[in-house]
Amino acid sequence: MKYLTNSIILLVTIIIVTGCTGQKNIRFVLMPDIQTYTRLYPEILECQTRWIKEHADSITFVLQQGDMTENNIDEQWKVAASGMNILDNQVPYAFVMGNHDLGNNSDKRDSKLFNEYFPYIKHSQMRHFGGAFEEGKMDNVWYTFKAAGIKWLILCLEFGPRNNVLDWAGEVVKKHPHHKVIINTHAYMYSDDTRMGEGDRWLPQKYGLGKDTGENAVNNGEQMWDKLVSKYPNILFVFSGHVLNGGVGTLVSIGEQGNKVYQMLANFQDGVKGTNRGQTGFLRIVDIDVKKKQVKVDTYSPYLKEYKTDAKNRFSFEGVNFK
Numbered sequence: 001m002k003y004l005t006n007s008i009i010l011l012v013t014i015i016i017v018t019g020c021t022g023q024k025n026i027r028f029v030l031m032p033d034i035q036t037y038t039r040l041y042p043e044i045l046e047c048q049t050r051w052i053k054e055h056a057d058s059i060t061f062v063l064q065q066g067d068m069t070e071n072n073i074d075e076q077w078k079v080a081a082s083g084m085n086i087l088d089n090q091v092p093y094a095f096v097m098g099n100h101d102l103g104n105n106s107d108k109r110d111s112k113l114f115n116e117y118f119p120y121i122k123h124s125q126m127r128h129f130g131g132a133f134e135e136g137k138m139d140n141v142w143y144t145f146k147a148a149g150i151k152w153l154i155l156c157l158e159f160g161p162r163n164n165v166l167d168w169a170g171e172v173v174k175k176h177p178h179h180k181v182i183i184n185t186h187a188y189m190y191s192d193d194t195r196m197g198e199g200d201r202w203l204p205q206k207y208g209l210g211k212d213t214g215e216n217a218v219n220n221g222e223q224m225w226d227k228l229v230s231k232y233p234n235i236l237f238v239f240s241g242h243v244l245n246g247g248v249g250t251l252v253s254i255g256e257q258g259n260k261v262y263q264m265l266a267n268f269q270d271g272v273k274g275t276n277r278g279q280t281g282f283l284r285i286v287d288i289d290v291k292k293k294q295v296k297v298d299t300y301s302p303y304l305k306e307y308k309t310d311a312k313n314r315f316s317f318e319g320v321n322f323k
Contacts, residue, residue, distance in 0.1 A: 026060045026147045026288035028182075032241040033067035035100055036270040036278030038079040044281040044303050045083035051302030052283075056091040060147050065241035066159060066186030067098030067269070068114075072105075077117040084118075092128050094143055096156045098186040098242060099207055106159065107208035109216075111139050133168050140165050142172050144179060148290045150322055153179035159186045159242075160204025160218030166228045167215075173232045180322065181235040183228075188221040188240035189249040189265035195221035202243055225253070233257040236320075239284075240265050247272035248312045262295065262317055280304060293320045 029052055037045035052062055064084070069076035087093045099106040101114050120136050123129065130153075133140035140161070143154040153176045155169050173181055187204055190196045196203060197220055204210055204218040212218060219227065221240070229235050233255060240263075243249070249265035270278030281303030287296045299313035300306070308314065 024148055026150075026290070027058055028286040028288075029059055029062045030239055030264075030266060030284035030286065031062065031064040032247075032266045032282075032284065033065060033098060033269045034080065034083070035067040035070040035076075035098070037083070037281070038068060038076040039070040040270075040277075041279060042079045042083065044279065045079065046086065047303045048281055048283060049083050049086040053086055053090045059091050061143075061145070061152075061154065062087060062091055062093035063154070063156075063182070063184045063239055064093070064095035065098075065184065065239060065266070066096040067100045067241065068095065070100055072101055072103065072113055074113065077113050081117040092126070092143070092145065094141070094154055094156050094184060095138075096184055096186055097139060097159055099159050099202075099204070102159060103208070105207070106204075109158075109209045109212075111137065111158075114138070131172070133165055140168070142169075144176065148288070150290060151176070151179040153181045155181060155183045157183060157185040160207070160209060160220070161185065161224060162212070162216045162218060163227075164215040166219060166224065170228055170231065173228075173235065177234060179234060181232065181237075183224075183235065183238045185224075185238070185240050187242040188224060188238055189243065189251060189263055190221070191243050191245035191247060191249050191265065193249045193251050195225055195251065195263070196243070197222035200243075229261060230255045233259040235259070235261055236322075237261070237286075238263040241267045243267060244269075244271045245273065246312070247275070250312070250315065252317070260321065262320070264297070266299070282308065288320075288322075290322050293322065294318055295320050 068080040097114050103110040128143040128145045130142040130144050139158050141156050190200050203220050247267040251263045253261050266284045268275050268280050268282040281301040282299050285298040295317040299308040
């Protein structure tokens with residue numbers, strides 16, 4: 001009996017020590033613009049999501065950065081939904097619309113097909129779902145969860161977020177002051193390691209919906225920084241796609257309250273230099289070690305089974321403040 005009692009005490013001690021010191025690290029997988037796959041190579045999208053499913057135990061959350069389709073037509077939406085649905089009940093995931101997912105290449109803010117194939121009635125029931133800007137629509141939504149002892153908030157924002165959407169997003173952030181915030185959106189960073197602004201190509205204001213004014217006026221990356229991102233000390237990351245050229249960009253900026261914000265562009269679709277017409281299937285893997293205050297970024301293709309090892313696609317941030 002004494003031996004059994006001592007064994008139980010030892011087991012409880014091990015559990016307590018492990019629970020206090022063995023914090024699991026965090027892994028986000030980013031899925032940049034998948035429009036080339038839904039248009040031409042559905043097998044690449046399926047390869048991406050099946051790889052994620054197979055590694056679900058090590059993945060905290062999956063974030064897709066918009067442009068699910070090239071032409072906003074049923075045929076391509078069926079491929080997008082089929083590929084993404086592989087993640088259902090396997091790993092938490094979130095997504096946004098790109099310009100190609102709205103109207104006729106964003107001639108107007110029409111998200112009808114997006115919401116048909118990624119319906120609110122389904123995704124609002126998913127684990128971690130927090131709320132939406134418009135009830136019944138997935139255009140702008142948020143999620144909360146806890147990982148590695150940290151509370152997280154993900155804000156998924158539309159292409160060229162409207163003024164009233166940014167106001168709403170700010171209210172969501174203010175109500176979660178103890179959460180670390182990730183903004184997931186389509187158009188924000190440019191390929192020269194700056195935020196999108198005047199003089200850059202592919203600005204939201206240059207599309208049809210860019211003519212809207214007042215509370216519906218659209219915002220580019222620099223305007224999003226001024227009106228939302230820079231204002232709150234708990235905003236930590238901004239992830240985006242959309243921009244071609246070299247398809248990647250990284251920027252660390254200081255917010256109004258002295259906090260660092262880590263902003264990243266990744267895009268490997270057809271039209272980006274060196275992507276072989278988009279036949280690559282690259283994902284971004286963001287690994288967070290809270291104890292080491294480190295964020296490591298890798299770029300991996302489960303389709304090609306290879307990493308990008310250049311400095312723009314494999315890098316790390318040190319001394320990251322997770323408090």
